[in-house]
Amino acid sequence: MLTFELSKTAPKLLNNRFSVLHTPRHYYILIYIVLFINSAFLYAQDLPNKNDVNIPVNTEVEGDTTTVNLTPVLTERVTIATDTVKNDSIKKKQEFLTGVVDYYGEDYVFMDQVNQKIYMYNKAYIVYGDMRIDAGLIVLDYNTNEVFAKGIDSAGAYTQRPVFVQAQNKVEPDSIKFNTKTEKAIIYNSRTEQNGFNVLAEVTKKENDSVIYLRNVRFTTSTNLEDPEYYFYTRKAKFVPKKKIVTGLTNMYIANVPTPLGLPFAYFPLTEDRTSGFIIPSIGDTNERGFFFQNGGYYFAINDYVDLAVLGDYYTNGSFGLRGEAGYALRYKFRGNLNIRYENLINSERGFDDFSQSTIYNIRWNHNQDTKANPSSRFAASVNLGSSQYFRQSINQTNNASGLVNTLSSSVSYSKTFETEPQVNISTAATHTQNTNTQEINMSLPNVNASVSRIFPFAPKTGVKKGALHNINFQYDVTAENRIQTTDSLFFKPEMFEGAELGAQHSIPVSTNFKLFKYLSASATTSLRETWVGNTTNRFYDEATDAVVIDTLKGFDRYFTYNFSTSIGTTIYGQFNLGDDKKIQKLRHVMRPSVSYNINPAFDQYYEELQVPTADPDVAAEVVEFSRFENTLYGAPGKVYSSNVGLSLSNTLEAKVRDKDTTATEAKKIVLLNNLNFTTAYNLAGDSLPWSPLRFTGSIPVIEKLDVNFNGSLDPYALDNSNNRIDEFNINNGGSLFRLTNANVSINYSFSSKDLEKKQDGDETSRLDDETFANGGRPDDLFGNSQDIGKGNLFKDDDKDKSNVDQAWYNFTIPWDLRLAYTITYGNQQRQNEISSQSLMFSTNVELAPRWKVGASSGYDFTNKGVTLTQLRFQRDLESWQMSFNWTPIGAQNTAWYFFVGIKSSVLSDIKYDKRREPDRNL
Known part of the structure; x- marks a missing residue:
């Protein structure tokens, strides 16, 4: 056994394409390993020295009486050769093995010098660069330029199948034979994965890096390769790595039983990138609209950042639908999607009493900006608008929950923060709300908000703000809006803009807060508000029609309002110790009472009186009071003076109970009553019914x-x-x-x-x-x-993994x-x-x-x-x-x-x- 730098960590094996056969270079490694190790046993002829011109030659032949002297001839030939051929005319080849080579066989590594082969047996592998071969037996035949790898057949079980890995490519055959000279390979019973396909071929023949032929091939997405529940079988196939698989007659097998489902040929694209192509529609029939082709169309892979799918539906009674679905994304910048749907619905047949035709549509757009893109500005969109009856009448969805939604809403906004002192925030948005029952639509197109952060004019330059004077602060806010009220039938029509209302509000709240008697927190606020409107109304009595006429006056107008409020409150804690030996050890009751006072003056100067004649002879005229700011964007200012005292009380009840875990060192805290709130008010200026109803809210956690x-x-x-x-x-x-x-x-x-x-x-x-x-x-x-x-x-x-499911x-x-x-x-x-x-x-x-x-x-x-x-x-x-x-x-x-x-x-x-x-x- 011979081992060189045995790798302790095997490279990561990932299933991919047959791209393992794209280049034969890794097989040259195996040949040159042998040549490198056994170079001492090989013979070579050196070039003659240019100084040795005269070479002694034995010209005598035993048994022949004739003697021939060949010295002049040889001398002349050698002289010519030395004059025309240089010693360094053949350059040495660059060494192929420039990196570390690891190879191993657990039982043995045997070198057969006679047959010029090397055998590695049992858990054998060879690693060079990013290439690795694992098998039960690896044979290197540098005499025939062939590499052979196979598993071990022991006791009827075939184990240690070859596994070839290069980079992220992996192939698992029963055996593999590769010729390094012709760059061709034969692979038996190969298994590989291609874009979600598991491809199993009895014989695979590699012609070159770009063409591979397969015989008796099974294609399946089943994870059980030994006994797939279904597969597509073809006798011949041509495989172009990373491009396509083209097959001959293909049949579908279910549980190894052939079905009549088949094609004379099949084409499977294998590109790793998204590609454009047709989307096959669904075919069916309905009782109302006849046969249909649904969700068919074309997918456009525009680039790495944007794609588009255009889909359509068609029914034989004339109904049809169109949809465009686009998605886009840019890493660390934004991502979003846009869906536009349109359907033309026909019920019954033309000429019948129940015939009807309608069009519905829906537009949905979502855009999210990455927080890392720009911390000072942000653009976002969430749009869902269209026909009020779309989710109830659409023929291309079964979404009961969406059909029960009564409100559609949209918002497209942009905000910008200016890091000045004080800080300035500006945002603009377009909003939309739609009631699907009443088909009323309210839009703000657009609205603009700007604000200046709080300013403390009397705060000390250093240290903590103390007292009412130091905490005096004010800020500036402005809101401008163009509001449109319309209906579903007038949406996207010029009539929807006729009743648009334009206005703006400027407000400057001035407030302060301070402590009273150490335990009371007090605050005081006054708000100054200026309201601008683009339209006002005027009322007058028309004697011809004997009615009050409301006339809209175009032009700028304004009114100014103000109010004052103050509040005082505290927090009261009540704790009850019941004993550490009790199940409920402690109770804590937290109360937050507060009292507030609000003054809203009456702005009578913005109201007028109109004398309307009556039919009653005892009453000469009826006095109608109105304001020219009625029916404007923000309404008319209040004309009733109010002075209210508000009362509120918030309660929270918690308990500490003994933990069921005997090893716990502390008691467990639970909430018994969460935010039980009571609010009411008393109107000091009211002449009757001064008390407002007592409102309460609360939450009780059960479990x-x-x-x-x-x-x-x-x-x-x-x-x-x-x-x-x-x-x-x-x-x-x-x-x-x-x-x-x-x-x-x-x-x-x-x-x-x-x-x-x-x-x-x-x-x-x-x-x-x-x-x-x-x-x-x-x-x-x-x-x-x-x-x-x-x-x-x-x-x-x-x-996702069902392999461990209890059956x-x-x-x-x-x-x-x-x-x-x-x-x-x-x-x-x-x-x-x-x-x-x-x-x-x-x-x-x-x-x-x-x-x-x-x-x-x-x-x-x-x-x-x-x-x-x-x-x-x-x-x-x-x-x-x-x-x-x-x-x-x-x-x-x-x-x-x-x-x-x-x-x-x-x-x-x-x-x-x-x-x-x-x-x-x-x-």
């Missing part, structure tokens, strides 16, 4: 991930017989101290089998990747799970999850004493068996006494395939089902079968 949230209002005043509030306390009217006028209780709970296991750190799925969340809905599946047409994944596959009939670690949401609303403003809404929603997913998953989302409306929208989900993991069924049996117009079976791998994602029933849009 981990389960909080009971509640809020409500308590009214101290009584009602008359007409259920109107009167200026009399309810307790004086024979009732309780307060009347509960409204209340709401909500409970959200999420629990899963992972909560019973040890917590492990892991990556969480980004919410932006969720289709429903991107459309403005919940990120979970409480109202159903979204599913793209042509894709069968209904559940997130958390366990027993019963598995006590069955993965499951459960989400519950309960809400109840009570109303009693006018003695109705009713539950206005009450519902319970739930969603659950259970893995019944290692490869079976089921899920359900549903709920019950106790007020309307009915089951809410229900979705049932089933999925079967077929190893390389998947099967799924999504059914919505209950849900008004959303009842539908969708069936899918197809190959998981994205390389063969077009090999699938799907069938669905669309929701009945006529309901």
Whole structure:
């Protein structure tokens, strides 16, 4: 056994292409190793010395009487040769082995000098540069320029198959033979991976670095190479590394059984980079629109930073849809995506009474700037706008949760910070909100905000600010906005800009804070505000029409307002020691009471009076008071003087309990009551009903991930017989101290089998990747799970490696999850004493068996006494395939089902079968 610098660390082996056969240089290594070691045993002829001209020659031949003298001839020939041939005319070849060579055989390394071969046996390998060969037996035949590597066949088991690795390329055949002179190779039973394909060929012949021929080839995405559940079989194939595989007649086999599915030839692109190409559509039929071609189109790989997919749908009744989906990214700068969808929907047939035609669209754009790109400026976009009925009428999605979303919102913003003293911040944005039920749209196009950071004019240059004078500060804020209110039918039309309102507000808040009597914190604030508007209104009485006419006046106008407020508060701690031997050792009650006072003057100077004649002879005219700033962007200033005293109290209750862990040295802290807040106010300037209702909010943590949230209002005043509030306390009217006028209780709970296991750190799925969340809905599946047409994944596959899954009939670690949401609303403003809404929603997913998953989302409306929208989900993991069924049996117009079976791998994602029933849009 001979060992040179045995490597302790094997190089990383990665599956890739047949590019291992691109160059024969690594096989020359094996030949030159032998030549280098055995150079002492080889013979060579030196060139004659140029000084030895006369060479003695034996010219006599025994048994021949004739003697011939050849000396002159030889002398002449040698003289000519020495005159014309130089000793250094043949340059020495550069040594090929310029690096360290490691080779090894655990049992032996045998050198056969007679047959000029070297044998390395049992766990043999050779390493040179980035090349490594591992095999049971490696034979170097430098007489025939061949290298042969194979495994070991022992007791009927073939082990230590050859493994050839160069850089990131890897091939695992049964045996390999390579000729270093002709640069050709024969590989038997090779196994390799190419862009998600596992390629198994009985015989592989390498002609050169760019052409390889294969015979009896199987292509599959299955990870079980010994017994794949499916594969494509072809007798002949041509393989061009990193470019393509072209085959002859190809058949699909399932469980080693040939199927009638086949092609006369097949083409598999193997480029590592993204390439442009056609996207094969899905084919099916519907009852309403006939046969269809769906999600077909073309993918444009524009460059490394931008790509684009243009997709389309066509139905035989004339309906069609178009979509453009683009993604872009620049590392450390930004990333985003843009989706534009348009559908022209035709129902029934032309000439029938139920014929209808409509167009719907949706535009979605998300742009995120990397925080490292520019710390002083930021651009962001989150756009979701379009037809109000898009997610309810679209024929190219089954997304129940998005259909339940009632609001679409958008925002495109840019902000810039100027690091001056004081700091200046400027931001501009365009916003959009859309109610899908009322089809009302509110847009701010654009709005601009600018602010100057706080300035402390009386603060000392060094040291801590103390007292009211040092803490006096002010800042400047300006907000300008162009607001547009329109409807879905007028969106993107010139009419939407006719009612635009333009305005700006400048405000300068001046405030200070200080301590009183060591334990009280006090603050005082006054705010000065200047409001600018672009339009005002005027009212006058028109005798011709006998009505008050409101006229819009174009032009700049302004008004100035101010107010004053002050507050004082403190924090009170109450602690109760119950004993260290008790289960509850300590209780702590934290109270934060505060009292505030606010003054809002009456700005009567901005109001006018209008005399309107009446038909009553006793009343000459009716006085109508109005302000020219009514119906403007920010409304009219207040005309009622108010002087309010506000009261608030915040409570938190905590406890220290004995830890169940006997090794714990400290007690465990838990929260019993979280932020129980009470607020009310008293109007000193009011002539009746001065007390405002007492509002309360709070949260009670029950167990981990389960909080009971509640809020409500308590009214101290009584009602008359007409259920109107009167200026009399309810307790004086024979009732309780307060009347509960409204209340709401909500409970959200999420629990899963992972909560019973040890917590492990892991990556969480980004919410932006969720289709429903991107459309403005919940990120979970409480109202159903979204599913793209042509894709069968209904559940997130958390366990990528299924090799360790327990295949027993019963598995006590069955993965499951459960989400519950309960809400109840009570109303009693006018003695109705009713539950206005009450519902319970739930969603659950259970893995019944290692490869079976089921899920359900549903709920019950106790007020309307009915089951809410229900979705049932089933999925079967077929190893390389998947099967799924999504059914919505209950849900008004959303009842539908969708069936899918197809190959998981994205390389063969077009090999699938799907069938669905669309929701009945006529309901």
